[in-house]
Amino acid sequence: MPNLSLFLAQLFNGLALGTLLALISTGLTIILGTLGVLNFAHGALFMVGAYVGYTVMQATHSFVLAVACGALFVLVLGVVIERGLIRLYYERPPEDQILMTFGLSIVIVETVRLIFTGISQRMAVPDWGSGIFNLGFMIYPKYRLIVMIIVVVTLLVLYLVLYRTRLGLVVRAGIEDQRIVGMLGLNVQRTFMVVFGLGAMAAGYAGVIDAPIVSVTPDMGQTVLVESFVVVVIGGLGSFPGAILGGVIAGEIISLTSMFNPAYSQVMLYFVMALVLVLRPQGLFGQEGRE
């Protein structure tokens, strides 16, 4: 029985879901755009972020520290992966990179399972985030509200980095045409390393802040990976605005569908993806001709 207040509530919730998806997808999309690497281990990095955050939270009871450590750890892990493995793949076909990162994701997931077992870990909501908040038209968990604000701020920061810094210029130029990065006389190696690290960090960071909401298990990244793929396909290759819009669209689809037939909320996502592929195969913000 859809009514107005539920509709508004779902609309708002869709936005909250969407911003988080947008953050995760941004990480995927800047790596994809700049390095031309589709990181199949993106979901696994999200999961690692959650586990590191959980561990730090257990030890220090400081959420801020947990977020910082989680994000930094995944940043470092990202850099290590880039230097140790991805680097060897720049001259190889994109399919090889997919294969390798796919294998890598299995290694990461199973390693975490080895350390933490498969049991779901409990990361508490920080004290300032517990309880609910009355928005007037609905009540909403305080933590989710704060997360939404944090994510929006993070996306703004990312926007500034991408559109107002030299690094951002390189990343965007690279998305336009990967050869440009080299032509600009920039240190391609270092740029790639930094971008991969940043993209990984976005996933890890999202993982930590999502950890108090979802159940923290080694397999938690798989759904996230698939959803972020859908977001990127909808939004368009390597497009920052595309990832944001795609994320919000995905969030709204899940939320609004669940008002009518919740079981189909996931499948609607694929349906919309198919629709985009038919009507605008390059994605909403994708450029024609870029493959």
Add this chain to the structure above:
Amino acid sequence: MSLFSRRGLSLLRGGWRIEFAVAVSLLLAPYILPWIGFNADTMARIMIWGLFGLGFDLLFGYTGLLSFGQAAFFGVGGFVSAYLLVNGLVPNVFAALLIGTLLAAVYGALIGLLALRRVGIYFAMITLAFGEMSFFLENSPLSAFTGGENGLPGVPTPVLHLGFATIALKSGQWNMYGFMAVLFLIGFVIARRIVKSPFGAVLLAIRENTSRARACGHSVQKYKLTIFIVAAAYGGFAGGLLGILQAYMPPDAFTLQTSGQLVMQTVIGGSGTLIGPLVGATIWLYLREVLQHIPDIGALWKLILGAVFVILVTVFRRGICGEILRWGQRREALATNSPGATEVDPPRARSRSPREPATPEASRGSATDDAPVILETRGLSKHFGGVHAVTEVNFSVRSGEVRALIGPNGAGKSTFFKMLTGEHIPTAGEIYFRGDQITAQGPTAVSQLGMSKSYQINQLFASLTVRQNLTIPVLARQRGPFRLDMLRRLDRWGAVNRKVEEIMQLMGLAERADQPTSVLAYGEKRRLEIGLALAMEPEVLLLDEPLAGMSPSERADTIALLQELRIGRTLVVVEHDMDAVFELAEHITVFYEGEKLAEGTPEDIKGNSQVQDAYLGGMDEDELA
């Protein structure tokens, strides 16, 4: 040796060698592999994975399309067959398998039409997403038919009536393995035929260089869709067998893990070998079984296999079969190459040409001023965002003419060429070829109509041999943009092979016929590049900087070759080498900043002060820089 008759040996050498070897291996396997712990059940499963992998290898190994959603077809075929059998709707096992296979193919067509709208990385992502969607559909909305997460138990095991004997297959018994092995062999033979067919040759071309395959006049999209459907059918058939094998159709057939395992097995065994997926499955299932029964390692088997996979992809991307094949080829190449050592200084094009070169004087002026206009553009423009690469160019070439396009770097010549061939869609304006509009028809159609281009930067089918390279355009010429000749044998198609031979002779590449392009010298690669365009037998041949980067002797050879090619053809050449331009061209069109600056005979252009100011000056700088 004496046991084999001469005829038998030649039969083995001729074409069926691999099939024979595989059949013998499948026959011997039950007598050997159990010694190291294989059982009938595992081996029957390997056959199913092998069949599943045959389709995937055609798709990924041969066509270069990496799909992470093959489980969808495995599942559809499996559940349709199982449903029909369990509910007694179709009593015959083979009929049920066939229906399952067909429906998997139909589903493949549906997904393929969507997923193939994107390529490469995107294709992988989209197939993965559709795979997940299929799993959801099986699990929830269709659970009344599929049993949801419980799957479909009670798939009857077939009884074979062979006329002379009736065999009741039994799961876990060797007769089940035999059944699966025979079906695998049939699937393998069919896949081999596809690979060796003209259709298969085009698939390889698509893998190696999709845009060039398109430019050679093949309807790439149709080939991709077809092979996607074929792969889906293989998957569906294998899925049907899985239900039969264990009398139970499991829902996990649909999961991402299934697709992932298929990909990993194929890569471990060696993609692009057909037998690779089978070998990969053998190793995967064996290690899985061995590792998980070792105390304290049990739960680590996936981690270990994952790590092995990462290392393998990084170091031995060809996989086990691929590396063995390469090792064999290298040995062979070493054996054939060492005595001659003639490869260092490849023969020049001229000396190999069967025809005497036409002198420039004789051929010059072959296009009379009243010859019909063969190629014309009206107001042709191309904008990239705010950049106006080409602006309102009106351009026409008469049949038989040699036209040069000159202009400094960035003048829009290459963009203009790309619009002519259909690679770029013009922002405005029209293109006419023999009086017909061909604007935005795409490279395949343009090439089939009779206009092809050699590229500024070599666009070869890199890991194919010279012969295979040249076969691709010849096939497009012989059989049009698309034909379903999957079972025709390419090596027995005389007309095609003769034509390829002829072009290799003409281009001076005959001695290099069976070498991969990677070992060619630069000049040879350039000649092959032109040969690819020429092999389409175009009426209009576009040449984008044919002389770029050549040594003086290579340059001289190529100019002579061009003089020969002009006979009976229209040539449009983009070139920076002014001496060559003035030697070759009857008319010259000058581009400057996206616009047509001037047009006329070489003499007109030489004397044109505008051109000198804008272009020749600029070009000196270019040359200096």
Add this chain to the structure above:
Amino acid sequence: MSNQKDNRVRRGVSRRSFIKTGLGTAGALMLPSAFLNSAWAKDYPSLGTFPAGASGDSVFVGLSIPLTGAYSATGQDEKHGYELAFEHINAGTGMAAMMDSLKGSQGVLGKKVEYGIGDSETNPNSAVQVQTHFIHDKNAIMISGCSSSAVAIAIEKLAQREKVLNMVGASGSNDTTGKDCQRYGFRSQPSAYMAGKALAPVVAKEIGKNVKVAYLVPDYTYGHTVFNSTQKFTEQQGWKTVSKVVVPVGASDYSSYLLNIANSGADVFVNVCFGNDSVASSKQAQQFGILDKMKMVVPNISPFQASELGADIMAGVYGTLDFWWTMAQRNEYAKTFVDAFDKKYGKKPRWTAHIAYLQSMMWADAVTRAGTFYPPEVIKTLESGKRIPSTLGEVYYRAEDHQMVREVPVVRGKSKSEMRSPEDYFEIVGVTPGETVMPPKGTFGCSLGGYT
């Protein structure tokens, strides 16, 4: 005396005639049982892995357990349950020392029980592969272990085909002893129907009779089954369903579904989700303030749900489970099991370990009472309906569908202050006797296959 008889055997008298004459004598009991059994084996035709699997000094049991994948934690627990059971059976200690049939003996019919563990990945295909390996290569005389109904059904089917006894592990679906039941499969866990029927009167008494209910139902067969039986039996108690939200399996964020629940105006929130889905959805329900407004009922509580969610969320939650370790306080068998488990692994068993332990014991008991490993005889013994004292009081398998008739505990989550030890998450608020919760015969269309 026994020496004399030994000599007679060496002199060439057939084993069978020797056994027939010697069986009645006390001396025969002192002979190695293995010897005795190999003689008995000859009385039965060969079937499945019999007699090959029962001819040596030991018998082999094949276990397919999720070591990787979503259920690896419960798999670990289940594995410990089996390890402990076979250790006890082989040593004649633990519950084996308390059962009439096994008392004083080591192993089963004098044979040591060996076992192998393969990874089922919570994946029927892998489980079948693993068990096929055990049956064909190790002559497994019994197979067990699973983590989901899908695996249970697949393994039961395999067992029936291969004529190898299957003591079903964790599986709560009605189908396991319903439409997919098999002659060779026996299950101890309560079905969804039994859980619902046991739960309803207890929660109606505890929460009230006139309440509105909202359901969160995972969209797969198991979810719908649990929903149906819970709804059916609670409505008989006067509960009213006001909302049913069906959600995709494996979702990680339930916010949009929970908004519907929050909006439903219900008094009770029945969360049918299982495993990680249940953990995530319960946690998020609490964050949405749903647990402040509504009582939560989880019809089938996952093994690690309480420790994964913590007492904050689990306090006041009602539900059923196969077994909770504090049942040790009211049952000697349960106490023996829980203490031994705690001693060996340093933690309390969850119900997955309990199923593994109990089912192994029931098997060993039945084989011993049958006096042979010949499957049809063992099955007939299990079907005989003899009451066996166990961790769950007196139990037996119903001959018609092989469902164990056993008590079903109904629990309520304790608040942190009520907990007397770190793992003391539940209070047992009711134990519904097995006979009262059984479905009428034939309800789920069980048709057992043949013995041979």
